[in-house]
Amino acid sequence: MGRSSDMGSAAVPHVTRGLTLRFVLLTGMAIGLVGLSALVQELQAASTAWIVGQSHWSRSQQHATFALERYITSGNPSALAEARSALQVPLGDLEARRALEQNPPDIARARQGFLQGGNAPSDINRLILSFQYLGRMGYFQDAVRVWRQTDHGLAQMEEIARTAHANKADGSPEPALRDALLVQLQALDRSLQAQARAFSLALLNTASIVRIATLVVAGLSVLLITLVAVLLARRVRHDLIEQESRFRAAFYQATVGMLKLDHAGGIVEANQAVADILGYRRDELLGMELPELLVDGELVLDEAEGIDWIRQLRPGELRFLRADGGLLWGRWSGTLVRSPGREPTVFAIIEDVSQNHALAREVEHHASHDPLTGLINRREIERLLELALLDVRSHGGTHSLCYLDLDYFKLVNDGLGHAAGDQLLRGFADYLEGAVREGDWVGRMGGDEFALFLRGARQEEARQVLQRIARNLGQAGFQRDDGTPKVSCSIGVVEIDADVADVNWLMSAADSACYAAKQAGRNRVHLFNENRMALEERLAEADRLAHVSSAIAENRMLLYAQRIEQVGDPGFLHYEVLVRMRGTDGQLHGPGDFMPAVERYGMGMALDRHVLGLLFRHLQLCPAHVQRLGLCNVNVSAQSIAEPSFLAFVCDLLERNRGLARKLCFEITETAAISNLEQARSFVEGVKARGCRVALDDFGSGLSSFGYLRQLPADMLKIDGVFVRDMDVDPVSRATVRAITEIGRELHMSVVAEWVETEEVARQLQALGVEGLQGYAVERPMPLEKLTQPSLWREAPSASGRLS
Template identity: 70%
Template sequence: MAEAGAGMRPGARTRGLTLRFALLTGMAVGLVGISALIQELQAASTAWIVGQSHWSRAQQQAVASLQQYLDSGQPGHLQQARAQLDVPLADLEARRALERDPPDTAAARAAFLRGNNAKGDLNRLILSYRHGRDLAYFREASRLWRETDAPLLEIARIGDDLERRIAAGPIEGDQARAYQQRLQQLDLQLQDTARSFSLALVHMSSLVRLTTLIVGALSVVAIAIVAVLLARRVRIDLMDQEARFRAAFYQASVGMLKIDGGGGLMEVNQALSDLLQRSRDQLVHMHLRELLADGELVLDGNGEIDWPRQLKAGELRFLRADGSLMWGRWSGTAVPRGKQGISIFAIVEDVTQNHALVREVQHHASHDALTGLINRREIERLLEQALQQVRNEGGVHALCHLNLDHFKLVNDTVGHAAGDQMLRAFAEHLKGAVRDGDWVGRLGADEFALFLARASQDEARQVLHRVIRTLGQAGIQFGEDTLKISCSVGVVEVGADTPDVNWLMGAADSACYAAKQAGRNRVHCFNEDRMALDERRSEAERLRRVSHAIADNRMLLYAQRIATVGDPGYLHYEVLVRMRDEQGVLHGPGEFIAAVERYGMGMSLDRCVLSMLFRHLQVCPAHVARLGLCNVNVSAQSIAEPSFLAFVSDLLERNRTLAKRLCFEITETAVISNLAQAREFIDAVKARGCRIALDDFGSGLSSFGYLRQLPADLLKIDGTFVRDMQTDPVSRATVRAIAALGRELQLEVIAEWVETEVQAAQLVEMGVQGLQGYAIERPQPLERITQTALHPVRQDTHGKWLGRG
């Protein structure tokens, strides 16, 4: 329980401190409110005193004007008397309005205004009378005010009486003296009452001032007491926090230090002392620059430490006492110290081992574990650098592809341990043959790369002949066996006109293969003619344009209708792709598909086409509702990649309505080269409702044999047979055979490249069910098909062979 209580103390202290702050704030707010209230009462008292002054002066002037009227009989004196008397009578009217139930504040405000009271005092007069007329001296003042009602009204009646009498004739003798005496009596009576009223108001004002002093004094005393208690608690809490901070500072497992604004160390903990292998006493007399390696201290233009940049979290190199480096993860905070400037509190965590692990991981990622040479990834990176260098600076290098001869025989006869020893020995031999600036790497298995900087093909050939000769004189002793090493070498020159790294490595591999074909243990230089080199460079440029077009959304979808024999209203088309270059020129697939497939971009293009197609059809539900079938091509590279099947499956799962209207076209060559992957792809998409068409059917030697193993739905006859069937009997027989095979297997057969009416009629006679080509309809933008109404395929010209004649 003691431990639990101790654990609760910080929270309890915080709550206690909060309550004291709240109490102090409440008292301050209360004092302000009371002060405002008392000031308002004082203002109300002043308003009453000023109002009484107006009342008394007007009453006296009214009596004097009536006396003059009595003497002179002039109507002007009577008017003056009535005007002056209206002031006290208006105040009387206001008081009576406030004493009604409920009070008529509007009438009271208008009457007080007639009584010459300031507009800003009206609310004070009304509120104070309504809520304070029965309190203390204000009660006496209210009573005295009521006593003035009868004399005021009598003065008003005397004025009316004098007006009637004087109208009949002058008043003289005893009657005039009687009026004079009565007016003087009333005037004296009202003045006495007014003096008593004023005295009551003065007493009330004095009471308000006294109350103000007492309340103010008590509030100041209370606030002072709470402030003292609060300051005491804050001081205790600060001392407690300081004690806990120091305990944490000195007992922390990470290095901590406190630095002054000039960079001198003020305090350090034991953890930092251990990390830097220096005593704490020694450290507190040092400067930060003595602890950091060169270049780690950030200085401003005046040579002072630039703390805003220095305090950015990061990793710095620290110097230990023995001069060794320690990598420390550094983070710091600047704390203002008033006139003393700033002090810096920083934390240092030792991450030296992390750096060692990172270096080790980086080494393993870029080096071969068996030979210690750089691996294929690092080879490609260095080749990219070398290629960029010759493009910028000129010159040539030489890349050599080396392949051990008969290495598999060594593994099979002597064993893999001997093969590993041979690889290590060969690697050491190559490392001993290179100059500064050259490098050696292992591509994989028994293949190596040797880079000769600033060497032409001829110079590289001389070096490699020497390597081969010395290699043939050496042997590896493995048990009782002596293993001889030989290798075949391909050399390619790295120049400014080299297309890219992939081409470079492919050329070196081709040259090495030529060396093996020529009898092994020899050097062969890659000598591709200029036209072939230009063609490769053009393909690389086309590939770059396709890549940029995909990234910039400049690939366009077109579609070509496929006519269904017997049902011209059936909507069936194949999706085709076009590319718009940076200048806005449109390019057909024949200008870039070959480069895309040769350089392994087929899957990227297929992903792009499918994504665009699905996005387009999703916003055309009416078109999808009347769509029969939409064919889309899939390359051999996509078929062989499991991630592409996952991509397609995800699209189909999210668009199940579209799946039933989709037909994937797979070329026969893609199926033959990747039969297992093709079967997996076909099964997966057919399970989701899609159909499969075998494109370019008949172009390969094994078409009919593989057809038995694939659950296709449509066969698309290779267009070359359709094009040549009128002049070539073999082509005509092939088309007829494929049509018959489709009928037998209950597969729909479609003919491509149908360019004339004669061809179309012949194909229909052979039993072909679908026709595609310029004779049917030219390709057009996909949106044109999806945004126009359904129309039959040129019924007027094709009516007979479509079954409508």
Template identity: 90%
Template sequence: MLGGSRDVGSTAVPHVTRGLTLRFVLLTGMAVGLVGLSALIQELQGASTAWIVGQSHWSRSQQHASFALERYLTSGNPAALAEARAALQVPLGDLDARRALEQDDVDLARARQGFLQGGNQPGDINRLILSFRYLGHLGYFRDAVHLWQQTDHGLAQLQAMMDSAEAMHADGRVEPAMREALLVQLQALDRSLQAQARAFSLALLNTASIVRMVTLVVGGLSVLLITVVAVLLSRRVRHDLIDTESRFRAAFYQATVGMLKLDHAGGIVEANQAMADILGYRRDALLGMELPELLVDGELVLDEAGEIDWPRQLRPGELRFRHADGGLLWGRWSGTLVRSPGREVSVFAIIEDVSQNHALAREVEHHASHDPLTGLVNRREIERLLELALLDVRSHGGTHSLCYLDLDYFKLVNDGLGHAAGDQLLRGFADYLEGAVREGDWVGRMGGDEFAMFLADARQEEAKQVLQRIARNLGQAGFQRDDGLPRVSCSIGVVEITAEVADVNWLMSAADSACYAAKQAGRNRVHCFNENRMALEERLLEADRLAHVSSAIAENRMLLYAQRIEQVGDPGFLHYEVLVRMRGTDGQLQGPGDFMPAVERYGMGMALDRHVLGLLFRHLQLCPAHVQRLGLCNVNVSAQSIAEPTFLAFVCDLLERNRGLARKLCFEITETAAISNLDQARSFVEGVKARGCRVALDDFGAGLSSFGYLRQLPADMLKIDGVFVRDMDIDPVSRATVRAITEIGRELHMSVTAEWVESEEIAAQLRALGVEGLQGYAIERPMPLEKLTQPSLWRETPVPSSRLS
């Protein structure tokens, strides 16, 4: 029934609205019609007046012409004749205008000219033309036109008499008898024309009288009709308003959202049952209460006089309300001021209970910032809290401590007892840590078995004492199990939070490093991060260098250099390695040693690799002759790029779009990067080799298990670590290492290249050992890639004859 009531109200309101709209449209249309009719009647009255005035001009001019002709006949004065002819032009002009309008093809221009000649006002000419054309066949106006037409013959006679009189005087034979006959004829003609003019004027006056009568009748009927419609409309509006108010009251009390009617002071005048249910009151108990009693402190908006500031209070929003049981609930609030003439301003408000929405939002927010397993803050929230802590120490000073805790042997628990036992251990450890900290401290879970603890206002030594107690008491915690596995312990790293700390990333990296050092030292211990101030300044300097690298990439200040690699026994084979340099904002050129450590430490290697590859491909695309001459071009790829699948996709896309360059490229990956990410390294090697590229293992021999991993990586080239090459002429161990790597490469059908060849003596020893590629200052120093790709340079053979021996 409630839904049905809403449906009836919702359909009735549009029906009422349409009825009122139609009535107002009708009333408006009648008013507009009356205005138009009044304008038309005024035009008719103006036309009547214009015809009467024009007839007056016609009659006076005709009489004037007759009198002037009579003087001419009597005196023979030519001026009198000219005066007669000029006066006659007025009725002749009206005559010409009428004839222009009477012809089948109406000549409006001729008609206007004729009426102007007839002495009519320019503003009346359109009225004269329109009324003649469209009303000339009606009643008295038709009679007037007929009378006007009858004067045409008389005007012609008057003009003929002027011509006869002028001829008579011109011949000099003015006979008294003839003159007397003309005078008698003129007088008779004048009387006839004046009689016709009076009849024409009377017909026009009758027409004007009819127009006035019609105006009065139409005006009266219009006023009467509008009055009747207005009375009916007001009665209907009153009826509709009463009906609408009844429906509104029904909707008000039956609505499922809370509704309140308030007076200007905030007193509740009306409230529906939904509002009572939302707040937990009886509906009659709400009546007489005031809005401040329902709102929580701070939600009421007051003006300077201490009264409710309704324009601001009624802005849509969510307010906190007091429930009858003292609890708090959220209500979506909107309202409007209702101003009625002669009455005090009232307020109508709608309130919808959105407490559940707020509860869901709080739950979502909690899940976004907390770990679902332990209930501790998660990594994102940890980083946010650390940002706040850094801002605090930079603004107010002081020192805090960040502790990084990693459970020892957690993998054994997961593998031996299952993930459920592992989860139980993590929850128990989280509860234990929360119980061990003070108010103002916090504990969070980084992920896996790694936790973070923040100790406020605690230096490293103070934090170390707290953490040693935590580690010592961990064995007595209630979540330990007698399952034969090692007892649960944790390794802890500590770092101070001071104003000198670079950023949160550095802070977390330092704590992680300290925790790793604790594990390396034997686990179940606390290790403090003890970088001195010089080391910290070096970290800050590295962060600044990283910013310079980012800006250099964005501003295209990274430059490509190249260093030739000599192919023993094939001096014409063009082979070089692409190197990168950075031009600073001051124009100075910086080598890789100035910026690569920061790039690798802060994970920017892949961005730099992408930029270098993009520069290289664009440059080689512009040098087709050089590419045709090119044997092999080596380009380095960082460990960070190897570990990221999206980088392989980027490289493969470049190679697919530049297939002619693929067989000219050799990607160099360091041995340590390959060993630390063996699966990713194998995927990268297989991906680029499938597209025609070659792969070299750079710095080979630096790893601890170099030879064991060779079979698992299908590389094409080994580049011997320069540390062994540089000292092989004085260090037998280095020479033996170079010999061993060369032999292994030969057995695995890999070419071997030696780096850091800095003297001709070392180059000769390498050739004797069977090393196929030589790279170093003794061969050629690095040069800009643009210079190397100039045709004038690569056409020459730069290898001295002494190196061919």
């Protein structure tokens, strides 16, 4: 009995060991299968992640191309910012790949790059691991090789953006360079998209291998995992189906149109993107044939009247028929897939490039037409005038050029908004086109200025036509009844005959005549008949402008300064920088001798740049003076404020001289701010962001001072000296100064009075609470070099303290 018990007890451990072994074996098998299944799932997920990432890459690259094309065409800064933002996605992927290719790999930088490329955070590890360990796998290696080929294209896109920006920033963009950039960009886009398709195809081939492996493992899992647990098999199958769904979703939701065709051209599979491009439902496409989608002549047939797939699948742009009968340009490419024992199938990609063709036509149209009104633009006007001059010089005759400028257009723009202003311009353009004779033409010069060409008309005949046009404006359909002024225009007329020098003279003469019509009271016609005195004055003004140009080039522009007394704080060193010009004969000229010519002929920004350069160089040589300096005011012209490149120039100066920024106060005249409100606000915000202050100069001279004051974040008001000079004898001037002072105090702005010429005016200003006094009663202007001498500013408090 005892022996049987021993044998039974010996069998138990044996059975236990067998069960344990089977359990361990089965568990190991289950674990191994689960691990293998998980690995396959991860491969499937990684494949899907790469396809989705490629979709982000391609979409962003196209987006960047379209935005960059808009920027090159229109010069809109927001389009450039949009292009650069879109370009960050492919650049992020590029950065990630380079981080993984270096030795050792920089995982943190790669992770950041993939995130920048728009990839889901949950897919980042899959992308990194698959690249590291599967990078030499056949199709995946092909995909990476194609990917590397896009690096040069992305760099070229960045270079095109920089070149386009530089071309726009210099103030006179070159049309030839713009056209060349468009051609280069379109060629680059085609190259990048071809590489993107090759990359996508390689990924799809990789995904096909993974899919086959997935199906094999799924079959084995169903067979073997049933030995472990039915529930485990169901779980694995569920996970595999889920991953398969994600893969198919990524395929069918791709932004590029994809078709699978049989050898006869029948559509077997189609994704939603191609259905949207062609305007069909996806199920409608299934069963259709390729010839039904192509315009006649686009299908390439062989001798047997079958589709010649070798030539048909060559990359190119084909014309497709949409479901609504419309024409669509599609970039087409594809590949013929051959399988043993099966009929070949075709995999094709279609991208809608109709916008590119429309953009090319639009660029051609915009080169000669105004986009708002549809009229010819200044470039085309000048071309037609050149032809008219050649005609009168060759065949004689006389024509008339009329320059029309809408009166009070700014009131419509500011009072009713830019949409109403645009509507008025369109209506006025339509009215002009309907009012002229056959053979005449109308163009838009820019803004609210139009050109009208009357063929074969002398000035007196043109006057009659134009007076009728001006008189009938009151009955035009675009008038408004909301209290705004009735639409009228000032018109200048100049004859075109064989004696006209050139188109530039012709445009200038017409502009001068229009200006004379405005000066005479607006809503009238003025004929250009410039007398000798006016011609001599124009020549003298041009001569003064030449003197200013040579003075800038020869460094004969001098900086002066006039102290601004701070009431209650005589030790605060505050002055305004003024400019003088020394002639070649040594005589000193004040601003009144040359500033009118500078402002009339658009040299304001050049002079402002020169003055700022002189000021910064001088202050850099006087560190002790800068340390003592409280505030230095410097004037900026309206022309500079209206030019974004000037703000960039100022910001660059301030970035390179940060210690001077908080010592500077830029003065802009109130009229300049009102006439360029948006540009003025941008300038004010730009310089204040770098520590500078801003003053509104000649405040009170504008028509709507207080209304515009809230819209400009200025720090200082400088009361127009016209009110200050006579305030001791003129109650109206004194009341105006009081009102401006109170407004400034309410808005927490310091108030400075100009033209303080007597002690009595100074005392009255102090009584009103004016904080700063500037004028001959305080101190006369002196050379800036003299003011910055240490001996002078150490004595300054006692010299100016008499008004405190």
